[in-house]
Amino acid sequence: MKKILAVVMCLAAGMSAFAQSISLPPSGDNQRSSVTQWIGPVSVTIQYSSPNVHGPNGEDRKGHIWGELVHYGFVDQGYGTSKAAPWRAGANENTTITFSHDVKIGGESIKAGTYGLFLDVEKEGNWNWIFSTNSTRWGSYYYDPKEDALRVKTSPQDAEYTEYLTFSFTDREAASAVAYLQWENKRIPFKIDVPHVNEIYLSQIRGELMGNRMGFDYQPWMDAAQFCARNKINLEEALTWADNAISGQFIGREDFASLQTKAQVLYAMNRDSEADVVMGKAIKHPTANVAEVHQYGRALLAAGKTDKAMEVFKTNRQLHPDDKFTTYVGLARGYSATGDKKNAIKNWEIAIKNIPENQKAFLPQYEAEVKKLKGGA
The missing domain is CATH 1.25.40 (Serine Threonine Protein Phosphatase 5, Tetratricopeptide repeat)
Structure with missing residues (x-):
């Protein structure tokens, strides 16, 4: 009998080696989320599990998130190897952040790659974002400060109520953006620069x-x-x-x-x-074509190169004698810039007389130009 039981146990162990996980709801119904922001050619992706304020059983936890559900400082969570763990900045598996290129966080350099993202929440003073080189562990139960790639100070901000923990981006510029975590009534940001x-x-x-x-x-x-x-x-x-x-x-x-x-x-x-x-x-x-030459003349005017612009507008008129509108508008603008009001008015009036259908919406503006030149404005 003992031999039979031993065989059965061995077979069971062998079968478990081939077992695969089935698709079940995430722990606590904290749904997986992901957000990606491009800063120019650089992508930043944050992956996290998103708990809600009211909890998996609908209990109202408003006013009990910060300092209670989310602990202050570094604590022993009673499991894993870490005896001083920060908050996991989400739920379930590690929250991770991935940079496609080297960037700066809060002015400090960090290499391209994927990092575990933790948050040191403090009752008073600055909080700290922690970027860990270990991104594959569950939560912060195995957090090790020796694996920190970077710590960046931050200050929590008051924010509109947010039921589900959410990461997002704001202040999106050509070479920077501000990432933030927002939950309940707080927003906790960090700035990303691509220098x-x-x-x-x-x-x-x-x-x-x-x-x-x-x-x-x-x-x-x-x-x-x-x-x-x-x-x-x-x-x-x-x-x-x-x-x-x-x-x-x-x-x-x-x-x-x-x-x-x-x-x-x-x-x-x-x-x-x-x-x-x-x-x-x-x-x-x-x-x-007429429009390209005209726009070049306008660019010269904007750059203060009035004489060169005037030459371009005259050339445009000479090269495109069949155009009865744009070439005259160019001359009108050129003469206005040189202070020749008489010729400016003359050319505006010709242009307005021949205004095409697709320009009639701008007719009041053109008429205002003539009125101004005549001293009526």
């Missing part, structure tokens, strides 16, 4: 231009050069990208857009005389 966001963009741009089909079209080369010109970075390489868009083997296309792109890079390099030559060629190129 070299443009360098990350450049790294990706180079790979995209060289590593896939995008490199066989002139548009991505222009986009890359324009990005550098706008941000005044990597300008020497940007100039080669602009040249490639114009005359690169198999992909180059000389037109108004590609020539203007090169000029933008040259302007960013403070090589204005060279840029002016390129733009002179661009506005006279057969591909240049």
